[in-house]
Amino acid sequence: MFKLRTYIQKLGKALMGPLSIIVASGLLLGIVSILQNPTLVGESFAHATVVQTFVGGVQAVVGTMFGLLPILFAISVAIGMSREDKEIAAFSVVIAFILFHVVINYLLQLKGITAESTTVDQLMSDGLSQIKAVETSNMYETLLGTFTYRMGVFGGIIAGLWTAMIHNRYHTKQLPTALSFFSGNRFVPIMIVVTIPFVSIASFLIWPFVNTAINALGGLIGKSGVIGTFLYGFSERLLIPTGLHHVLNQLIRFTPIGGTAMIDGETVSGALSIFNAELAAPVKDMDILRNATRFLTQGTHPFMVFGLPAACYAMYKTSYLAQRPKVKGMLIAAAATCFLTGITEPIEFAFIFISPILWVFHAFMAGLSFMLMNLFGVAVGNAGGGFIDLAIFGILQGTYTRWYLVVALGLVYAVAYYFVFKYVIEKFDVKTPGRSNDDVLEDEEEESTENDLGKLILQGLGGADNIQEIDNCISRLRLVLKDTALIDEKLLKKTGSMGIVKINDTNLQVVYGGQVEYATRSLKMEIKRN
Template identity: 65%
Template sequence: MKTFIQKLGKSLMGPLSIIVAAGLLLGLASTLQNPNVFGNILANVEFVNNFVSLINTLAGSLFGLLPILFCMSVAQGMSKEDKEVATFASIIGFVLFHATIRFLLQMNGITAETTSIEYLVSQGMNVLEATQQNAAYDVVMGIFTYRMSIFGGIIVGLWTAMIHNKFHTTQLPTAFSFFSGKRFVPIMMVVTIPFLALGMYFIWPLFNMVINGFGDLLASVGAFGTFIYGFLERLLIPTGLHHILNQLIRFTPIGGTAMIDGVQVSGALNIFNQLLMQANPNMDVMREATRFLTQGTHPFMVFGLPAACYAMYKTALPKNRGKIKGMLLAAALTSFFTGITEPIEFAFFFISPLLWLFHAVMAGLSFLINTLLGVCIGNAGGGLIDLVLFGVLRGPETKWIINVAIGIAYAAIYFFVFKWAILKFNIKTPGREDENDEVDNTEEVTELGASIMKALGGKENIVEIDNCISRLRLILKDTSLVDENLLKKTGSLGIIKINETNIQVVYGAKVEKAAAELKRAVKSNA
């Protein structure tokens, strides 16, 4: 189960880079439309208006593709090998899944026409009831179906991975050998997906009630709901489960729902991006969405954690400061500009539960304070780029000045709390290792992949290699064979042993290189 959850969390990250990039483009387009920035100078410039329309069209299309993007990403991430075959099969499965649901709905007289607001009102419903009934259905890739959003994609992706892992090596009798192996997977998808769709036809209305219930519960506790989210999101980082929590908040009704231009939109990030496409968005609705987005992360990502790095540098043993200066500076700048915080967090998470808890509480308070003060800064990054593009450049209505003021206070709090705690409890943050524990991180490793492979117990101990935005995610035969000191010499910032076979190695921004080099080393020793 731990392995499954870890892989699922990583798989859900696949579409996020595309959505974040689309969000940045929307932020730029929104800035060009904002009269608080350029006044009315650009209002009648045809090139600018055409550019904004093009960005809105492209972004809108990407958001419409979210369900199938999640489907493909989950199928690819959860399959063990021949991942391209699983991805191909997932597209077939996704289309057939919704086509089957459309068929079942039509058998019961449920179509786009009979669920339209106009038709339902004509049948005696009031507008509110008709709108709620209409919102239960959607058109996905031209197919009328349940409004399942990313859940439909995740369900089909998981089903595809299961079918793929079970049948991709199946050998049929000689007469049918052409359909064996990889070719058998899409065939099995065609055969089995109607049964999945039939089950979801009956289950989804109940499941949808549960999802909406969680969303209503989160909304019912008001601003405190944002504290719960911020606290849990940081607390779960070492487990990888924060990815799942984030995607649920960003793309499902748990993160809120809103009627925009007569269409129900679910998920905090979806709502924010849809509103960015409007010249004059409803700021009250936008604030409801952004309370779960980056406005709560800026104070600790842009200000707090870099200050914590400075505290760790100041409290390091004088003779070690030169060795750890570069590492801490790189980690601080990464958090400051991009919002990638794990290289810093893994420097203290496991050696000091006290600082870990402090950080989680401060994250929750950041979300809570920004919500109470009406800050309105969105997107899903969290670094300076998001703060400038979605806060500063969108004008004073975002209340970005308040966000920065909170951040400055966070910088001071993080610095003094970290410095006090490190000295008071003699926490072994980087540069404070005892002589017999000290690791020479400046040692030159000429063959990175070979060194990592050796530290992991050799090629024979490595079963599967994968990575996310900052960590190697590995399946080994025996995690007890891992040499943590040798891993540190390769640039590792820490390890997380999930169980006897699953381990994660934190490399921060260097993880892509580490993964590529390790795969090359394993392949060359095959």
């Protein structure tokens, strides 16, 4: 059970790989969409030839990036799930991904299924109703020039997982002397070429049933209305300590579970994909836009931009007077990061493990926020959640987004979070930052160098011999250790950690928030020096 949980967590982290590219592309798309808003920039500027040319170029680039999502997921999963020589896995998965769909294309051709025979017009001429013809046509797509099943990111995940499995098993394989040239890493692409056709055949037979189930689940979520939106927001926050919220988010953002829509004659699946496609469309369909954004950042802004920073203030106000100077900078940094970018874990890990009441309250408020934004018909999207997203995709887009309702609810959330946190912390003596008498909050030395930080983290983790794997996501240092019992939690907290999660006896996560890249690099450099 522990191994399965660890595997899913590792997969969740791997699925985060393409997100930074997609979020950046979405931000660029949001900025250029502002240039097309006559209300903000004026009619003459919005319709100027130079502006239109620039906007068209950006939309072409961003559209291409979203079209590459399946192979981006394949590469990210292969790298994330491979233990060593990750660059070889990345090389091999490109081969796997292309061959995977080429074989499916060949099998489709054997059944007489081609791009020409699956157009809506052709299917209707063959006797299908318009609705059935559209449903059937949407089962297929042309991906990187190859006609295949419309598997989206699932196809990339399948290719990535298979490649990682083959790579982990064969990248150290030694062949007989006569064939030694093909040993080791060179053997991995060979095994991919030999085995991936069998994966394609299995997928060819199984995918139609999987596709039906996924579409049915997406339809169920779509029909569940505000209840489904509440459950998504509530469960997404409850899963934060486990890291499994990444899996849930990516399924909603990039697969039919998050919805399917027809935009400019193209079928688009996933809430974030639909939002960006609709944002780039010449004429926006507000029903499609609002239906997609109900799972996006409009539901997170009230508690990320307003609620959690107010919770930080409550933690500061309830801290002991002698310790306030020591926690002030930490809480301000955590609140500012959350406010601007939507990275919440440095704040959340200050209370979720020590106060179930505050954890459930926070999850409930998240679900309620998603539900209310849906009820109010707000249309603010993207995947960040901080003020940057609210400004670009809400305020600067115009009043059609109803961003002012986000701000109004956010102000209510700020008051609610402050008073609830203050009451619970004082009533139950919750040991949030600044309320502990241990020596974690001793006077810190002057600013540590990267070498000093790496040494402290390494010591806190039980030394180099205790570390098997090092990785990180947006806010957490993810480790596979020989024994998590050897760690020194007090020492790790002195390195700037906001929380520690022991998954099992060997898997550990240390929360650093926005400093996680710096912490990871420092640790890796220190290990190289030892």
